[in-house]
Amino acid sequence: VPAPDPSALARDTLAGDRRALARLMTVVENRSEAARPALAALFPHTGRAHIIGVTGAPGAGKSSLINELAKAYRRRGLRVGILAVDPTSPFSGGAILGDRVRMQELAGDAGVFIRSMASRGSVGGIAETTGDLVKLLDAAGFERVFVETVGAGQAEVDIARTAHTTVVLEVPGMGDDIQVIKAGIVEIADIFVVNKADREGADAVAGLLESMLDLNTGEARRVLQESCLADMVCPPDSYGPDGWRPPVCQTVTSTAQGVGAVVEALEMHWEYLDRSGRRVARERLRAATEVEGILRQELVRRVVARAALADMSALVDRVARRQMDPYSAAEALLARLS
Ligand SMILES: Nc1nc2c(ncn2[C@@H]2O[C@H](COP(=O)(O)OP(=O)(O)OP(=O)(O)O)[C@@H](O)[C@H]2O)c(=O)[nH]1
Numbered sequence: 001v002p003a004p005d006p007s008a009l010a011r012d013t014l015a016g017d018r019r020a021l022a023r024l025m026t027v028v029e030n031r032s033e034a035a036r037p038a039l040a041a042l043f044p045h046t047g048r049a050h051i052i053g054v055t056g057a058p059g060a061g062k063s064s065l066i067n068e069l070a071k072a073y074r075r076r077g078l079r080v081g082i083l084a085v086d087p088t089s090p091f092s093g094g095a096i097l098g099d100r101v102r103m104q105e106l107a108g109d110a111g112v113f114i115r116s117m118a119s120r121g122s123v124g125g126i127a128e129t130t131g132d133l134v135k136l137l138d139a140a141g142f143e144r145v146f147v148e149t150v151g152a153g154q155a156e157v158d159i160a161r162t163a164h165t166t167v168v169l170e171v172p173g174m175g176d177d178i179q180v181i182k183a184g185i186v187e188i189a190d191i192f193v194v195n196k197a198d199r200e201g202a203d204a205v206a207g208l209l210e211s212m213l214d215l216n217t218g219e220a221r222r223v224l225q226e227s228c229l230a231d232m233v234c235p236p237d238s239y240g241p242d243g244w245r246p247p248v249c250q251t252v253t254s255t256a257q258g259v260g261a262v263v264e265a266l267e268m269h270w271e272y273l274d275r276s277g278r279r280v281a282r283e284r285l286r287a288a289t290e291v292e293g294i295l296r297q298e299l300v301r302r303v304v305a306r307a308a309l310a311d312m313s314a315l316v317d318r319v320a321r322r323q324m325d326p327y328s329a330a331e332a333l334l335a336r337l338s
Pocket residue numbers: 056057058059060061062063064065087092095098099102150195196197198199251252253254
């Protein structure tokens with residue numbers, strides 16, 4: 001099989017060719033240099049999709065909820081893209097197969113595109129790759145793009161950075177709810193969903209979330225944008241407080257109970273972002289963060305390309321033995337650029 005020509009794949013993707021889209025996604029996932037011109041060619045065709053991050057504990061029902069939301073959007077005639085970031089945790093290794101089964105009803109629908117991506121071992125973290133895959137779906141004309149990720153540390157912050165709207169799932173019946181609801185979650189959530197509301201304790205979790213929202217100042221949204229460039233070029237009020245109080249919805253995915261309210265909340269948030277000027281501010285923050293991310297990666301790549309492996313190894317040895325401080329080592333490597 002000859003290597004696919006990424007520009008041809010980009011052209012065919014725009015024309016609605018699903019196979020081209022899938023193959024281009026593989027090129028992007030492999031972080032191949034060849035993806036860059038294709039991504040650049042598609043970039044002017046992006047910016048239409050509503051990007052929706054869905055995060056929560058393993059097994060909270062993220063895939064089930066996305067499945068229901070996708071069906072609801074299909075009934076409204078909108079095209080839906082779904083990216084599931086495979087959990088890195090060995091405990092939920094069966095998730096991909098589970099997702100396939102759960103989302104099977106959507107599988108034959110040309111208005112739906114589902115892709116699982118591996119987060120394991122991806123260079124530069126999942127953030128860049130996910131962002132690029134989202135762009136491909138956006139350019140291909142999917143109007144709602146869901147990104148599912150297990151709620152764990154950096155992955156969660158990354159998703160909130162990538163998405164316009166972040167949905168955080170909680171479930172009742174996990175014991176001490178105050179222990180279960182993680183600190184920092186209020187800062188990244190635009191919409192809360194208490195899923196498995198058929199179980200006891202859903203109202204209590206919802207009530208707890210409401211009281212956490214009462215205390216929230218919105219201040220910490222800043223954690224979403226750790227970028228020197230953003231700090232320099234984006235006005236401080238781009239970071240929040242938001243002026244949007246996250247609604248707390250309750251759902252049962254097996255009966256689709258409450259799913260309509262989540263769709264309404266998603267649409268309201270999308271409208272809110274436009275009406276308040278937040279969307280433009282967020283796009284600027286995202287652009288600054290993204291450019292800086294690429295810049296960092298590229299800088300490291302170039303420095304490493306210039307230095308000999310033996311030299312780098314020797315520098316690392318010296319730092320490890322406390323013969324040289326890490327700043328001086330970095331300086332020595334940076335000097336290779338000039
Ligand atoms: N009782 C009940 N069970 C649910 C509900 N929604 C999902 N489940 C079940 O919860 C389990 C996990 O659902 P998934 O949708 O795979 O959850 P997930 O968050 O995507 O899981 P991972 O991707 O592995 O983190 C499945 O057995 C679902 O059938 C619900 O509303 N009520």
